[in-house]
Amino acid sequence: MIKRGPTSGHSAHDLLTGLAWISPWLVGFAAFMFLPICISAYLAFCQFNGLRAPVFTGLENVRTLFTDPTFWKVLKNTSIYAAFALPLGTLLALALAVLLNMRVPGRTLWRAIIFVPTLVPLVAVAMIWMWIFNGRYGLINMCLGAVGIEGPNWLGDANWTMPAMILLSFWTVGHAVVIYLAGLQDVPRALYEAAHVDGATAWQRLRFVTVPMISPSIFFNVVIGIIFVWQVFAVPQIMIPNGGPGRNAYFYTMYVYDVAFEHQRFGYACILSWVQLFIILALTALAFRLSKRLVFYRGAVT
Amino acid sequence: MGEPLKLNTILRTAVGAGLILPALALIAFGPDTSREVPPDRVVVTYWEKWTDFEGTAMRRLCDVFNDTAGAELGIYVDYVLTTQIDLKSLVAACGGDPPDLNGLWTFNVSSYAAKGALQPLDERAAEAGITPEVILPVYYNQGVYHDQLYSVPLTPWSIALYYNKDIFAEFADELAAAGYSADRAPRTMDEFADYCRIVHRRNDKNDIELHGFVLGVPENIGWYWYAWGTWFGATWSDPETGLMKIDSAEQIRAYEWLQEFVRMFGQRDMIRLESSLANFNSPDNPFMTGRLAMMQQGPWFPNMIRQYAPEINYGAAPFPTHDGSEISYCGQDVLVIPSGARHPDEAWAFIDWLYNSPPINVPSGAAEPQFGYEYCIIETNEGPQQRPMPPLRPLEWLCWNHYKNSPYIEPADDFTRTHPNPVVEVHDQLARSPLAMTEPPIPNWMELRGEFEATYRDIWAGRAEAAPCLRAAQKRIDALTKLAADRMARYGEEYP
Numbered sequence: 001m002i003k004r005g006p007t008s009g010h011s012a013h014d015l016l017t018g019l020a021w022i023s024p025w026l027v028g029f030a031a032f033m034f035l036p037i038c039i040s041a042y043l044a045f046c047q048f049n050g051l052r053a054p055v056f057t058g059l060e061n062v063r064t065l066f067t068d069p070t071f072w073k074v075l076k077n078t079s080i081y082a083a084f085a086l087p088l089g090t091l092l093a094l095a096l097a098v099l100l101n102m103r104v105p106g107r108t109l110w111r112a113i114i115f116v117p118t119l120v121p122l123v124a125v126a127m128i129w130m131w132i133f134n135g136r137y138g139l140i141n142m143c144l145g146a147v148g149i150e151g152p153n154w155l156g157d158a159n160w161t162m163p164a165m166i167l168l169s170f171w172t173v174g175h176a177v178v179i180y181l182a183g184l185q186d187v188p189r190a191l192y193e194a195a196h197v198d199g200a201t202a203w204q205r206l207r208f209v210t211v212p213m214i215s216p217s218i219f220f221n222v223v224i225g226i227i228f229v230w231q232v233f234a235v236p237q238i239m240i241p242n243g244g245p246g247r248n249a250y251f252y253t254m255y256v257y258d259v260a261f262e263h264q265r266f267g268y269a270c271i272l273s274w275v276q277l278f279i280i281l282a283l284t285a286l287a288f289r290l291s292k293r294l295v296f297y298r299g300a301v302t
Numbered sequence: 303m304g305e306p307l308k309l310n311t312i313l314r315t316a317v318g319a320g321l322i323l324p325a326l327a328l329i330a331f332g333p334d335t336s337r338e339v340p341p342d343r344v345v346v347t348y349w350e351k352w353t354d355f356e357g358t359a360m361r362r363l364c365d366v367f368n369d370t371a372g373a374e375l376g377i378y379v380d381y382v383l384t385t386q387i388d389l390k391s392l393v394a395a396c397g398g399d400p401p402d403l404n405g406l407w408t409f410n411v412s413s414y415a416a417k418g419a420l421q422p423l424d425e426r427a428a429e430a431g432i433t434p435e436v437i438l439p440v441y442y443n444q445g446v447y448h449d450q451l452y453s454v455p456l457t458p459w460s461i462a463l464y465y466n467k468d469i470f471a472e473f474a475d476e477l478a479a480a481g482y483s484a485d486r487a488p489r490t491m492d493e494f495a496d497y498c499r500i501v502h503r504r505n506d507k508n509d510i511e512l513h514g515f516v517l518g519v520p521e522n523i524g525w526y527w528y529a530w531g532t533w534f535g536a537t538w539s540d541p542e543t544g545l546m547k548i549d550s551a552e553q554i555r556a557y558e559w560l561q562e563f564v565r566m567f568g569q570r571d572m573i574r575l576e577s578s579l580a581n582f583n584s585p586d587n588p589f590m591t592g593r594l595a596m597m598q599q600g601p602w603f604p605n606m607i608r609q610y611a612p613e614i615n616y617g618a619a620p621f622p623t624h625d626g627s628e629i630s631y632c633g634q635d636v637l638v639i640p641s642g643a644r645h646p647d648e649a650w651a652f653i654d655w656l657y658n659s660p661p662i663n664v665p666s667g668a669a670e671p672q673f674g675y676e677y678c679i680i681e682t683n684e685g686p687q688q689r690p691m692p693p694l695r696p697l698e699w700l701c702w703n704h705y706k707n708s709p710y711i712e713p714a715d716d717f718t719r720t721h722p723n724p725v726v727e728v729h730d731q732l733a734r735s736p737l738a739m740t741e742p743p744i745p746n747w748m749e750l751r752g753e754f755e756a757t758y759r760d761i762w763a764g765r766a767e768a769a770p771c772l773r774a775a776q777k778r779i780d781a782l783t784k785l786a787a788d789r790m791a792r793y794g795e796e797y798p
Contacts, residue, residue, distance in 0.1 A: 049789075050396035052793060064785065155577065156576065158763060244759065246760060246763075261389050
């Protein structure tokens with residue numbers, strides 16, 4: 001028999017009160033998150049077209065994954081995209097943040113200019129970039145043409161659709177730049193002064209002072225970035241549905257969307273989504289594991 | 303005593319107020335989009351995809367119904383503009399709350415019917431006289447799946463070759479030297495290639511300045527890439543099994559021809575040209591700007607020409623075919639009643655009215671003149687004359703206003719005589735062709751078409767030769783077909 005302490009009744013009352021206060025969120029979470037997640041886990045092992053009762057098919061959807069060439073294609077495409085867009089985007093954002101942290105004329109204006117693109121609706125972004133990438137009249141090719149380089153047909157050439165999408169991903173580095181800027185504001189001046197006294201060059205100050213000090217911000221952006229690049233959807237879906245020539249820009253989430261809503265194979269779409277979740281979880285776990293060696297938390301130093 | 307207000311604070315407040323106040327004013331005094339439904343009426347929710355002039359016409363027709371037959375029957379049709387209608391209709395059906403009436407495309411019908419998402423309409427249609435004896439076979443049959451009727455035609459179309467007569471005239475001598483006349487369109491694929499070669503022109507920088515024809519990719523100009531095989535006598539399915547087949551000899555020949563055609567003008571140049579072409583429904587459409595001599599389009603196209611480039615001297619003809627026979631590719635927008643619709647009888651009453659109402663004489667005053675509703679142009683001995691629009695049955699009234707042909711075997715006399723589309727007879731003639739083609743009733747057509755599209759893009763871009771590419775795609779299609787057949791078998795149903 002469990003003996004209750006003198007404060008048990010009080011704690012239970014507190015617990016119930018607390019639960020009552022957060023019950024709107026709990027109900028919402030249960031109805032719109034937890035329940036759909038559970039249903040999705042069940043449907044991943046079913047045939048379901050949305051209109052008729054699901055039919056349990058065991059591991060058939062899993063087996064289909066292994067023989068589905070489009071699954072492997074989108075997996076490869078998304079991996080390539082993630083492998084380039086995430087590190088290059090991180091470097092670019094970091095470089096911009098360091099530059100914007102310097103005492104340059106019109107600094108506030110530059111910061112706004114870098115951040116504003118992230119506020120543009122994705123559909124507008126897609127439409128604008130379709131013209132920027134236009135093979136004949138696009139802005140990029142016009143600039144290349146001005147220096148005597150004949151630009152490629154970005155969205156019409158199978159070799160260039162992926163680079164185009166990676167290039168486009170830099171459009172939204174503004175979010176990361178803002179976070180890095182906040183991190184940079186927090187680096188103690190004394191560390192730079194000490195490094196300066198020790199004769200450190202600008203590169204060494206960046207490498208051995210700035211980067212370690214803002215490594216929590218970098219880590220945060222990388223984790224968020226992993227999730228974003230693996231879920232890339234709206235812009236390529238609008239610009240080159242079906243992935244363009246060779247399906248080289250056909251990404252994972254686009255395929256999940258097509259399988260679910262265009263082909264009404266909700267069961268298969270569920271298993272695809274779970275695989276995507278596990279990939280993101282695995283990469284995030286890897287990032288956390290690496291963070292123990294690479295991320296420096298000032299508060300953790302005693 | 304408080305501190306004096308700083309200029310910065312005043313400016314910030316002014317900017318804030320300047321942004322917020324107009325928004326509040328818009329909410330308070332902006333346009334009222336709520337609808338007033340007359341009391342004691344059954345509201346039929348009608349989802350439709352049309353915007354622009356097509357949407358305006360259908361809304362107007364709903365208004366006429368609501369003011370006349372609807373008032374007598376106690377029905378009010380509520381037109382709800384729905385983008386991505388096929389997707390949203392399915393989601394609504396899954397959620398158990400579909401509209402009462404739904405405007406879909408023909409290629410949705412078999413897919414929805416196979417899932418049990420549509421109500422069979424055979425009995426209602428027979429009672430209302432909507433039968434194969436009245437409706438052109440190519441359009442009636444598009445609504446049939448597994449011997450049951452699931453949709454009725456709304457506005458039909460057929461694809462024709464539009465050509466710029468002035469460009470042909472400009473190259474009359476060259477055409478004549480090749481044994482052709484500038485007064486007519488090409489009839490066979492060989493002729494077609496010759497016409498394209500003759501009218502092809504480049505500028506000093508060797509950029510293509512004028513070109514004959516571009517099939518292109520779906521998001522730009524090539525809506526009908528998947529129908530290319532039909533001009534070579536191909537079908538999309540095996541006539542015996544009904545299964546999708548894209549590696550038949552005819553299909554391979556069609557796409558090999560296309561690849562050869564593209565290479566004739568330079569693969570890279572053609573892709574660059576295609577990527578520079580604007581959307582077909584815009585003033586920058588290359589046909590409208592005189593950069594493209596020929597285009598593959600439906601009967602709605604003359605309305606766009608009228609709006610954006612009325613000066614163009616154009617004609618329409620059957621699309622060239624491998625042997626000059628009159629093959630045509632037809633489609634339509636259809637009306638369906640979803641399973642689970644709350645007011646199927648009232649929804650059908652509206653369909654019945656569309657088909658069987660006496661001709662309506664819609665008052666012109668409320669119409670929108672820019673869409674041409676107020677009048678029609680009739681050729682007379684004294685030249686073209688402007689006349690009031692004639693009374694027409696509602697369905698034909700709609701087709702007339704959409705610039706489309708009629709689905710009836712026997713259209714009203716006034717329909718063709720007064721039709722605002724000067725080439726509607728070409729489209730009507732194509733719909734009557736014994737070789738009129740349409741998509742096969744395959745339940746997972748869109749899935750298989752997606753596979754076909756990926757293949758087509760590779761062919762168009764010259765990434766692979768057509769024959770092996772189509773054969774490889776056929777294997778993937780066969781695998782997807784088997785999966786689909788297995789899925790249907792679990793419900794005890796037969797594929798396709």
